[in-house]
Amino acid sequence: MSEEQINEEKKSADELKAAYWRENLIIVGVLLFFWFAISFGCSIIFVDQLNTIRIGGYKLGFWFGQQGSIIGFVFIIFIYTRLMNKLDKKYGFEEAE
Template sequence: MNTKSRAKAYWKENLRYLRVLLIIWFLVSFGAGIIFKDFLNQFYLGGFPLGFWFSQQGSIYVFVILIFIYVRLMNKLDKKYGFDD
């Protein structure tokens, strides 16, 4: 596999990771915080309705966790395609 085809496969897999992670973030931030807030507000976390918690703090926590997941995935991807220097 030459460098150009490796780079193309690398980029394609990178975009797939980004797509999945951004969908998860969208579902947590927009879905849990706005769309499903009425249902989630039936449950409480730390004394606050769960829908409110997701819109104020939960989406930020999930975003930070997704950053760490992305870094880990990219380190593995770099090693897989030989782009780790």
């Protein structure tokens, strides 16, 4: 391979990495928005408004603070692992088994 080809290949590998990283940042950003919304949003900032809504014996704001936010966190990490595994495959960055 000529030097030019090698450089060319390196450049496209770098571009691939950069594109992967951009998509990664979008996934992390969106998921962190939900992380913030269910904890700081629903359970602290808007808790009084949500408490006017009821589900069974739970006031909604109370439910978010003591149950919902925690359950939401578990889902966020679950979705993150699924999306990242897909992203790894899309760019061929997954690790060998």
